[in-house]
Amino acid sequence: MEIEAKDLAVRFGRMTLLRKINMAIRAGEMVGLIGPNGSGKTTLLRILANLRSPDEGSVSYAGRSAAAIGARRFSQQVAYLAQGANVHWPMRVETLVGLGRFPHRRPMQGLSSGDRTAIERAMVACDVLRFRDRTMSEVSGGERLRILLARALAVEAEMLLADEPIAALDPLHQLQVMELLRRTSREGRSVVVVLHDLALAARYCDRLVLLAGGGILAGGRPSDVLTDAHIATAYGVDVVRGQKEGVPYLLAWSPTVASGRPSHVSAMERAG
């Protein structure tokens, strides 16, 4: 499914958080949303998930608005993975992953065999099948994140919107989750993922959207977005670069000498 955002703007009181956001996500594409803290990544993702409406502009899903699609159909087509690993009751892991089938439920009926297959597939993909009989209070923080990702995958939606799914994972599971997200997009689904790890963003995403200073600072192929100048402007850091087996990587190394502060922060201070 293709999502298109047109001229989005978001304001909090008198402060403008985002303006003139135009972007499109195509089917089978994995797009990374990157940017410093407070740049509006989560807000933008929530707008794409129709959890918040923009103050200006509109989002269309395969040419239709979320309202035209209808709440139930929309929840079947767009899966959302929130930031963090907050679960309010220590349910069984399998039951929790099964909540991903809620949009497909039929009234007064339990899970169908199709639902069970989807749940199992999602748990295998996220490497959490062996925890299926544990409760959420018996797994570690990283395991929780993977279980919640499995919950989002169990929706089997055409579009997956994930907010920092690898933030608290160890390196092995970070790689595995990024692989999994890319595999998901290669199956023809669209994936939008909020990331802080620039190296993994560059390596796994087809396209990146860099938010800074209240708008899109750069968008496009990772090599075009993650230039020294863009990174210095957005994050206020210098990076070191290298190559491994022909694939470039980068690592934040030190604060930029010139300003000492990211330029958009000072710009916002001036504006405010």
Place this chain on the structure above:
Amino acid sequence: MTQVVAMSRVERERLPSHRLLVTALSILAIVLLIASLSIGYTPLDVKQAALDALSGRHTLGALVLVELRLPRALLGGLVGFSLGMTGAAMQGLMRNPLAEPGIIGVSGAAAFGAVLMFYFGLAGAFSFALPLGGIAGAFGATLLLIALAGRGAGTMTLILAGVAINSFAGALTALAMNLAANPFAVSEIIFWLMGSFADRGLPYVWLVLPLMAIGWGLIAVSGPALDALTLGEETATSLGVNLSRLRLQLIAGTAFAVGSAVAVTGSIGFVGLVVPHILRPLVAHRPGRLLLVSGLGGAALTLAADIGIRLLPVQPELKLGVVTAIIGAPFLFSLISRLRREE
């Protein structure tokens, strides 16, 4: 760690299937209902009395059974079921094990509505004054809450509104006692507020049963959405849960069930807090499944407590609300200390 996991796996194997649990609790509630019919201050051949009543013979036994024991037992079951189920619903909605049916202020308002009937001397004038006053009070509070919830107020706003309604209703109740012209009205009010199933006739049951049934229905259909709410409001919304509608359903359901319960029996605390908490592990912490189970558990606990009161050699008879509070408060302390340890 492995030991913890191993232990809880053993626990899980002991976890009854849902159907078995529902059946067992239903049987327990029915047994206690029958026990409640056969216990009282005068010896009664229940079987003979029931036969008399069914065949229309107006014997003393039939009269005691139909006029005194049957309404008491039925109200015990119905009110207990309402308290248990709404407690589970509120804990699920607030995602907090310390929430209880009174949290939205409806029970306080219902109590005030009934107290007003005492104050104006209507309680003695016609027999439905008390429950109707209580229902009117609950209805007023519900309209206020629904007006708030309908405008998209969040859960926190609803809790605050509940606190406000509760304290306002409490203040007005105190005011009614303060201004009451004769001391008998005050003592009547105080005793009524303590909560009891004694001396409520069968018509009371027919008055509140349909209201309670509406409440149960509204709550029961929101089970799956309550499960989804475990993931937080935002994720639940992304799964297609209509949060405003869910809040409205649960608040209206609780108001119907608990408002009418308080209107006929006065306030009976702690059942709605304690029962869902005890039974939650048995349904693997699924808020949707807890609703029915907690209702049945509430009915069983309330019936058992009401039987216990009649077995105690204490005169005058203890009020049920007093007994549940005496048992419930220490339980609440242990719950709080356990929650603190878990933090």
